[in-house]
Amino acid sequence: MPDLSVHEYTPVPGLGRHQVLDPRSLAYRRRYDGQPIRPTAWEPRLPVLDQSNLLTQGIHTKALFSESDVDYLDALASCTGNAATTLLSTILTKDACAAAGLDTDNAAAAETWAIGLYADATTYDQWHQYTWPTQDCGSSGLGVAKALRGRGLIDQYGHATTAEELCTLLQTGPVLMGLPWYAAWDTPPATGLLDDIPDWDRSPVAGGHEVVITALEAVARIDGDLSYDHTVLRAQNSWSASWGDHGSFRLSLDLYERLRADIDLIQPRLDGSRA
Structure with missing residues (x-):
C-alpha cells in the first residue's frame, strides 16, 4: 500500500466523496509549459443524472445486488459514480457507451450503471475496510478512475495540481473534480458563480463532493498571466436538471485556487480508438 494522503468526509445523502x-x-x-489556453466545452451524451429521488425513478439499489442487508440503503447513489459516468459519456461514442452497458438515452438506466460503478470504486479504495453494497462508505475520484480503468473503459488517467494545469487538461477533455461542498452552495444562482454567494465560506462544509468540469467558459489574462478572478469553469452536478443552471454551476479559478489544497483533479483518458 503506497503512502496515501486521505481526507475522509462523513458520507451523507448526495455527498460521498x-x-x-x-x-x-x-x-x-x-x-x-506555455500551451495555448482557450475556452472549451465538452457535452455529455447523457441526460443530467439525479442521484436523489431514486425510488421515483424506479431504481431500487437493493435489487441490484445479491446482498440481503441493504434495505436501509435502498435509495443510495454516489456522486463519484455519477460524475465518472457523465464524464465517460463525453469521451466515448454512443456505440462504445452501449457496448459498455451504458444507455445514454435513459437517465434511470444510466443512474443504475453509475451505482454499479460506485460499487466497483469502493473495492479500489483499499485504504478503508468497507465496500458498497452493505456500507455507505463513500469513494474517491482516484477510486472511480481506477474502476473505469479496471473495466477497460479508459487507458489512463492524469492529474492537475494548479489552475494552469487544470486549464491545460480541459483543452483535451472534461475533468473530474473532488471538492469540499459548502452548505451555501446547495442553491446556486442559475447564472453567476458560486463565488458570488454571500458568505459561502462561512457556511459549514456539508461533505465531500465529486462533479465533472465540462467547460472552460471564459479565459481572461492580465499582462499575459491568467486572471483567476475572471476565468470561469462550468461543472455538471448529479442532482437533476432542475438544480442550478440545468444541472450545472459555475466557479472562478480564484475559488479553485482558494480551495486547492482540498481539491483533487483527475482526467480519465483514452488513446482515441473508442472515442
Whole structure:
C-alpha cells in the first residue's frame, strides 16, 4: 500500500466523496509549459443524472445486488459514480457507451450503471475496510478512475495540481473534480458563480463532493498571466436538471485556487480508438 494522503468526509445523502492523494500520481501531471489556453466545452451524451429521488425513478439499489442487508440503503447513489459516468459519456461514442452497458438515452438506466460503478470504486479504495453494497462508505475520484480503468473503459488517467494545469487538461477533455461542498452552495444562482454567494465560506462544509468540469467558459489574462478572478469553469452536478443552471454551476479559478489544497483533479483518458 503506497503512502496515501486521505481526507475522509462523513458520507451523507448526495455527498460521498473522500479526498485520496497518491504521491505516485505526481508523475502523471500534465504540466503547464506555455500551451495555448482557450475556452472549451465538452457535452455529455447523457441526460443530467439525479442521484436523489431514486425510488421515483424506479431504481431500487437493493435489487441490484445479491446482498440481503441493504434495505436501509435502498435509495443510495454516489456522486463519484455519477460524475465518472457523465464524464465517460463525453469521451466515448454512443456505440462504445452501449457496448459498455451504458444507455445514454435513459437517465434511470444510466443512474443504475453509475451505482454499479460506485460499487466497483469502493473495492479500489483499499485504504478503508468497507465496500458498497452493505456500507455507505463513500469513494474517491482516484477510486472511480481506477474502476473505469479496471473495466477497460479508459487507458489512463492524469492529474492537475494548479489552475494552469487544470486549464491545460480541459483543452483535451472534461475533468473530474473532488471538492469540499459548502452548505451555501446547495442553491446556486442559475447564472453567476458560486463565488458570488454571500458568505459561502462561512457556511459549514456539508461533505465531500465529486462533479465533472465540462467547460472552460471564459479565459481572461492580465499582462499575459491568467486572471483567476475572471476565468470561469462550468461543472455538471448529479442532482437533476432542475438544480442550478440545468444541472450545472459555475466557479472562478480564484475559488479553485482558494480551495486547492482540498481539491483533487483527475482526467480519465483514452488513446482515441473508442472515442
